[in-house]
Every structure is written in structure tokens, then in C-alpha cells.
Amino acid sequence: MNINFLLIEDEADFIRRIRDACAATKDIKLLTPEDVGICKVQFDTSSPIEEQVERHLMQMQDQYKIDLVILDTDLSHAAGELRTQTEYRKGFQAIGVPLCRYRKGQAANVIQTLERIKRIGEDGSSAIWVPNNLLQGASGALVGWMKKVCNGFVALSDSLSKDGRILQSKTPVGPPGILAEILGHPSLRTDLLGYTAQNFVYFGGVERDKQRKRERYVCQLGYWLYNHILTFPGPILNEVASAAYLNLTTESFNNLQVQNLIKNCRYAGPFHELDNYYWKDKLSDVLDGLNGDIATAPSIKGLELERIDKDTFASAYYCVLNREAITADDAAPNPDWIPAGATLARIKNSDLDELGPMLKI
Amino acid sequence: MIFGSFHRYWSEWEGKLDLPITKCGAKLCFPKALSQVAVGNGLIKFTPVTPICIYKAPQKSASRKRNGSHMQTIFITGDFTLRDVEEPPYLVSANCSISFFDTKIEQDGCHVLQERDAMHFDIESCDQPRAFHPVFHVQHDRSNALIDDDIKTLIAQVSRSEKNMIQVVRDGVIGVQHLRVPTPQMDIFSVLTMVVADFFCKDGEKDERVKQSFISVLEQLGHQNNFARHGVVAEELRERAEATYFSPQFWYPESKQQTRHDLHSAGVGCFAHGQC
Numbered sequence: 001m002n003i004n005f006l007l008i009e010d011e012a013d014f015i016r017r018i019r020d021a022c023a024a025t026k027d028i029k030l031l032t033p034e035d036v037g038i039c040k041v042q043f044d045t046s047s048p049i050e051e052q053v054e055r056h057l058m059q060m061q062d063q064y065k066i067d068l069v070i071l072d073t074d075l076s077h078a079a080g081e082l083r084t085q086t087e088y089r090k091g092f093q094a095i096g097v098p099l100c101r102y103r104k105g106q107a108a109n110v111i112q113t114l115e116r117i118k119r120i121g122e123d124g125s126s127a128i129w130v131p132n133n134l135l136q137g138a139s140g141a142l143v144g145w146m147k148k149v150c151n152g153f154v155a156l157s158d159s160l161s162k163d164g165r166i167l168q169s170k171t172p173v174g175p176p177g178i179l180a181e182i183l184g185h186p187s188l189r190t191d192l193l194g195y196t197a198q199n200f201v202y203f204g205g206v207e208r209d210k211q212r213k214r215e216r217y218v219c220q221l222g223y224w225l226y227n228h229i230l231t232f233p234g235p236i237l238n239e240v241a242s243a244a245y246l247n248l249t250t251e252s253f254n255n256l257q258v259q260n261l262i263k264n265c266r267y268a269g270p271f272h273e274l275d276n277y278y279w280k281d282k283l284s285d286v287l288d289g290l291n292g293d294i295a296t297a298p299s300i301k302g303l304e305l306e307r308i309d310k311d312t313f314a315s316a317y318y319c320v321l322n323r324e325a326i327t328a329d330d331a332a333p334n335p336d337w338i339p340a341g342a343t344l345a346r347i348k349n350s351d352l353d354e355l356g357p358m359l360k361i
Numbered sequence: 362m363i364f365g366s367f368h369r370y371w372s373e374w375e376g377k378l379d380l381p382i383t384k385c386g387a388k389l390c391f392p393k394a395l396s397q398v399a400v401g402n403g404l405i406k407f408t409p410v411t412p413i414c415i416y417k418a419p420q421k422s423a424s425r426k427r428n429g430s431h432m433q434t435i436f437i438t439g440d441f442t443l444r445d446v447e448e449p450p451y452l453v454s455a456n457c458s459i460s461f462f463d464t465k466i467e468q469d470g471c472h473v474l475q476e477r478d479a480m481h482f483d484i485e486s487c488d489q490p491r492a493f494h495p496v497f498h499v500q501h502d503r504s505n506a507l508i509d510d511d512i513k514t515l516i517a518q519v520s521r522s523e524k525n526m527i528q529v530v531r532d533g534v535i536g537v538q539h540l541r542v543p544t545p546q547m548d549i550f551s552v553l554t555m556v557v558a559d560f561f562c563k564d565g566e567k568d569e570r571v572k573q574s575f576i577s578v579l580e581q582l583g584h585q586n587n588f589a590r591h592g593v594v595a596e597e598l599r600e601r602a603e604a605t606y607f608s609p610q611f612w613y614p615e616s617k618q619q620t621r622h623d624l625h626s627a628g629v630g631c632f633a634h635g636q637c
Contacts, residue, residue: 292365
């Protein structure tokens with residue numbers, strides 16, 4: 001498979017690093033605005049600039065078939081040559097091309113994480129944020145990550161193409177029903193409703209016109225799945241949250257004998273390559289067979305397991321700011337912006353005390 | 362029997378309740394765990410470590426009003442006593458109290474919680490039936506388990522304010538306290554289900570999401586890990602009420618002593634099998 005990335009960036013050195021890393025993969029082709037002819041475009045006053053940008057990107061997309069756009073937040077060095085990131089973001093959202101964005105030079109502390117999470121709430125419907133640590137390291141890791149993100153969108157697109165009826169049928173609960181169907185997990189429908197309780201702006205624009213409906217839907221489902229459902233653990237848990245759910249440290253969780261017990265619980269849906277994800281209900285079924293505690297499994301008798309909460313029947317939780325497991329006692333009541341469906345997502349009390357005034361409760 | 366799955370089941374409730382409650386702009390403060398104490402005779406008592414608190418709840422399901430005079434806080438306390446045996450029925454007795462407080466936030470940020478109503482649900486232990494008590498019943502009553510200090514702690518936590526900014530007023534008389542109304546088996550889980558149906562299913566007929574989230578609450582109530590769903594008392598009631606009609610008469614333990622003549626004239630089958 002050949003993948004086309006479009007990098008919209010104004011720093012020559014950064015472009016060169018990414019280009020080299022892409023070249024090393026053999027299957028990724030890196031394009032820049034110059035390559036695809038969206039540089040130095042003259043716009044007239046006949047219609048709003050936004051519409052013209054959209055039209056322009058659409059023509060570009062027809063010709064170059066971009067799989068993933070990577071967009072810098074600050075394009076000020078290229079003033080006059082490139083448009084602003086907001087215009088690009090809206091344009092690609094309108095025509096349905098998946099997009100990752102980043103901001104260079106940010107430290108990865110709790111306050112920045114909070115900012116990032118709040119951004120997800122505000123404009124998580126138009127981009128996936130590149131983790132800050134990937135911007136600082138070698139570009140190979142960044143390109144590898146982008147490829148996995150791209151694969152996630154491709155997987156969603158494939159499922160929607162395979163069964164065209166999914167979009168045609170009027171499922172009564174909309175996107176949760178559609179995603180539950182794509183992931184082959186019907187019980188998910190109700191769980192995902194919890195991710196729609198707050199500002200549900202994602203799917204508003206989809207019906208606007210018939211053109212590129214599927215592409216736009218793929219993007220929106222992808223942003224929703226990655227930015228909300230996978231970021232705030234609920235029905236699908238990342239590795240740290242899965243370990244917390246079993247009340248084990250990540251190290252004990254990764255013990256081979258423990259892994260053997262839960263190997264059928266792995267999530268293999270879109271974006272599964274970005275972490276080790278598990279289905280919560282499948283982990284729960286395993287626990288039900290073991291009286292609520294994994295340590296009672298006969299096959300791991302005598303194995304020393306390290307707990308997060310010393311009360312063995314307890315479930316621990318996942319702090320979305322520190323991305324670490326915490327006990328129920330350390331968890332604060334959830335602020336409004338944590339989706340109701342995110343049953344494992346919490347914020348550590350001490351973090352909340354520190355950040356309190358900044359967080360909207 | 363190890364009740365590990367029951368502890369897990371308890372913590373799953375929070376996720377089921379959170380969707381309908383937050384969707385209405387209210388906030389749920391759910392106890393982190395159940396405490397477990399052996400109380401003798403092979404019985405184990407489970408009690409939530411704090412009261413359940415639903416803050417900023419609407420006063421009725423249809424109400425969109427959310428100003429001071431239309432907001433309430435609901436507290437639910439209670440416990441379950443289960444038999445430590447391998448096979449159901451497990452539940453021996455249970456009780457649950459629910460209290461409603463009109464909640465006002467004053468200009469200076471002070472919360473004033475004025476008690477408006479309180480009810481107490483009982484599941485009588487069948488080993489010690491009390492005379493003239495329906496085996497399952499509700500009565501207007503305050504719970505001793507809900508103390509003002511707990512209320513203040515919870516409200517301070519959920520509103521992120523200080524305890525001294527919270528005032529609890531309990532001065533009114535609560536209904537007729539001595540009437541015991543026969544009910545179905547109402548434990549904490551059933552009461553939570555009732556609260557969701559009556560306060561948090563706003564516009565439910567039109568909104569598929571509300572309907573779905575209520576269905577998931579119902580599924581949770583009937584879940585196999587709900588060790589409280591199958592009770593000794595209910596089993597006994599079912600035996601007593603093996604009748605063509607479902608009369609509250611069977612709720613009273615005295616119905617065991619009804620004469621055969623009464624039963625036949627009431628159209629009831631013979632339940633004193635072996636004595637016929």
C-alpha cells in the first residue's frame with residue numbers, strides 16, 4: 001500500500017527531517033503544499049475565502065489522493081504563501097480528509113496536558129493532536145505514529161465501504177449505532193451514548209450534501225473514536241486503564257501468565273496499533289468467572305501480583321492528566337468535560353486541587 | 362461464596378447512572394465502594410461507604426427550570442444483608458432511605474439545603490418478621506444514617522466549596538410517618554432505577570438516547586451479578602402468593618396463618634401443601 005502524507009509546515013528543517021523519515025519507510029510519500037500546488041494561491045473577492053480554499057483543496061485531493069494531512073499550528077513564517085491553519089483545518093474537515101496537528105516547543109506537563117484535553121473538547125472534531133513527546137524525538141517515531149493513525153482511518157473507511165448499508169440505514173441512535181456496528185460489538189451502542197451527552201457537534205454537518213459524505217463520515221467517526229472514546233477510557237481501555245480495571249500495576253498486568261488469561265479481550269479495531277487496547281466488557285467477563293478478582297485464577301496461583309488499591313476487589317481508575325493509574329480514594333468527582341461514558345477516566349484529587357480554578361467544574 | 366463480583370457490580374452502577382444524570386445537568390457523587398462486615402449466622406452486611414448524592418437534580422422529569430427554587434439534591438443511603446452461601450437466594454434483608462432537599466445557592470455562594478421529603482424502604486428479614494409489617498414496604502421517615510456532616514462533606518466535594526458554606530435545614534414534619542405502604546422489593550438498586558425514571562428521563566419519548574440509557578439501567582438492575590436481586594423474602598412471598606391474583610394480603614406475614622376456609626373463599630389455591 002502506498003500512503004500519501006501532506007505536511008503543511010513553514011520550517012524547512014522540520015520538513016526535511018520528516019521527508020527523510022518518510023523516505024526510509026518505502027511506502028510513505030511525503031508531499032508539501034508546494035508539491036500539490038496549494039502554495040501562493042491567489043483568491044478573489046467573488047465568494048468567501050473559506051469556500052474558495054475548500055474548492056481548491058477539493059481539486060487538490062482529487063488529483064493527489066492524500067491519506068493524511070499533518071498540520072502545524074503556527075504557519076506565521078509562511079505568511080503570504082500559505083493560508084492559516086484554521087482555514088486548512090476547516091477545509092479538510094469539509095471535504096473529509098483526516099488531519100493531525102501539532103504545536104512545537106511545548107513541554108509535556110500537567111497544565112499542557114490539561115490544555116490539550118480542553119482543546120479536544122473544543123475542536124477535537126477536526127483533528128487528532130500529535131503527542132508532544134513525538135515532536136522532540138527522532139522523526140522516525142513520529143512518522144510511525146502517523147502511519148498508525150492513517151491505518152485507523154483506512155480501517156474505518158474500509159468498514160464503511162464494505163457495508164454501504166451502514167450509512168443508508170437510519171439507525172435510531174446514529175453514530176453510536178454505526179460505530180458499534182463497524183466494531184462488531186452491538187452492546188457498545190449504549191456505552192457510546194455516554195460520549196454524546198456533552199457538546200455533540202460532531203455529526204451535525206454530515207448531511208449537508210451528498211458529495212463526499214462517506215469521506216466526511218470516516219473522518220468524524222475517526223476523530224470521535226480516537227479523541228474521545230479512546231482518550232477517555234470507558235468501553236475500550238488502553239493498557240494502563242486495563243491494568244487499573246483489574247487492579248494491577250502495569251508491570252503485573254503485563255506478566256505473561258496474566259496476559260494469557262485476557263488474550264481474548266484485546267481490541268483490534270481502528271487505531272488499535274496506537275496502544276494495547278482491551279474491551280472492558282470482555283475483561284469484566286473474565287473477572288465474573290473469577291469472583292471479581294483476577295488473582296483467584298487457578299492458572300496464576302502463587303504468582304505475586306502488585307496491586308494499585310490494596311482492597312483486592314476494587315477497581316482502580318485512570319487519571320487522564322497524568323495518564324497513570326490511581327485508586328478510587330485519590331480520584332476527584334469528575335468535571336463536566338469528562339464524557340459520561342468514560343467510566344474509568346478520573347482526575348487525581350491533588351491535580352484538581354492544584355488546577356482547580358482553571359478547570360470548569 | 363466470595364462476593365467479589367458484587368463489589369464490581371456496585372462500581373458498574375456509576376457508569377450506568379452517569380449518562381442520564383449528567384445529561385440533565387445534574388451531578389452524581391457515587392460511593393467509591395461497599396464496606397463488607399460479617400454480622401454472624403453466616404450473614405454479611407454490605408453498606409456504601411458514603412451516601413449516594415445527586416446534586417442539581419430537576420424537581421420533576423419534565424422540568425427545564427434549573428434556578429434556585431427548582432433544584433434539588435437527592436441522597437440515598439442503605440445496606441444489604443446477604444447469606445454467605447453457594448446458591449441463591451442470597452438477600453436476607455435490606456433497607457434504603459431516600460431524602461430530597463430543595464437546594465438554593467445564595468448570592469454569596471452559600472448552599473442552603475432544605476429538607477422536603479424523606480422515605481424509607483424496608484425489606485424485612487423473614488427470620489424475624491415483625492407483626493403487621495408488610496415484608497416489603499415504604500414509609501415517610503428520615504434516615505438516621507444521613508447525618509448533616511455527611512451532607513456538607515458531599516456538597517462541598519461536588520460543588521468544590523467549603524463545608525462552612527453549606528447550611529442544612531431540617532425543620533418540617535415529613536408526611537404521615539406510620540403508614541407502611543406495601544411495595545415490590547425496593548433496595549438501593551431499585552430505588553436508583555426509580556429515581557432515574559422519575560427525574561432523569563426528560564423528553565424520553567422523543568429521545569432515543571434517553572430510552573437506551575434507561576434500558577441499560579434496567580439491564581443493570583437485573584444483572585446476574587446483582588446478588589441482591591434474588592431474596593429469601595421474595596421466595597417466601599412467591600410461595601405464599603401462589604394465587605390466581607396478586608393481592609397485597611400476602612405481603613403481611615400474618616397471611617401464613619389464614620384458615621383454609623378463608624383461602625378457598627378468596628379463590629386461592631391450597632398453600633399448606635401436605636396438610637390438605
